[in-house]
Amino acid sequence: MTTAVASETRTGRSLVTDTEFDTLAAFCADEYGLERCVAERVVDQALALVFVMGSTGEGAAMAPSELVDPGWHTLILHTSWYADWCERNFGYFLHHQPNSKVRTRGLMVDVVDKIKSAGFEVDERLWGTAAECNAPACCGDGPCC
Template identity: 70%
Template sequence: MTVAPERPAIATRRGRDLASEQDFRMLADFCADEYGLEQGVADRIMDQALALAYVMGTTRAGDVMAPSETVDPGWHTLILHTQWYEKWCTEQFGYFLHHAPKSKMRTNGLMQDVKARIATEGFEVDERLWPKAAECNAPTCCGDGPCC
């Protein structure tokens, strides 16, 4: 009888680890204050926003990805800190990842794809922050069910 050697579990990455603790605190505190969020929620949102931005930048998929409505305050927190964000983009993936709003395209299919892309790159996905699209307003209905 042969026994297969155990493979060590691969640690999942966290978005928050893409910034120093001091920088993460600065961003998460701003997100909490600016958007009226509890600190723990703002921390989770910033973690996911950093992972999202990193995946968009490293895979050059910024034109086909978007944050959920819940993660959007974290994405805006990043881009509002222009000097920090520009330096971070350059260090992480070598170019400035511009903001290209797609809020009208937040479909169930898109959110599932974004979550899958983040997970594929090894990041934890906080499922509670990536809900299905809540409303369907023509002409943006995607047809993923009775409502987007």
């Protein structure tokens, strides 16, 4: 008889130290006017996204959701830290290359699938892929939804 073992997912937060995460989340909350608990979710998802983009080389085919984008901007605005983090994780600097892609539900589902396939937890409400999502205010579910 074969027993299935559930694989554990990881978080974007697990990719950095607690001190680094606290610094990034505090900046994101302050810079973008988010509640701290929401900023923590946003930075967590941005770290997972950027890690998948950099480690797979598929960054050009991926984009953050509108709600996750401030998290990526938070990372790149800490330029020295971000450059070092990229070098340690990918061996190269992952540039932010804004494009004119429309953030469609299909694109977000594809990005979410790639992040999940890499073993990360996904907060679907931040990606606009949760069935009950009522954007723009944190899916409309109240503070820290």
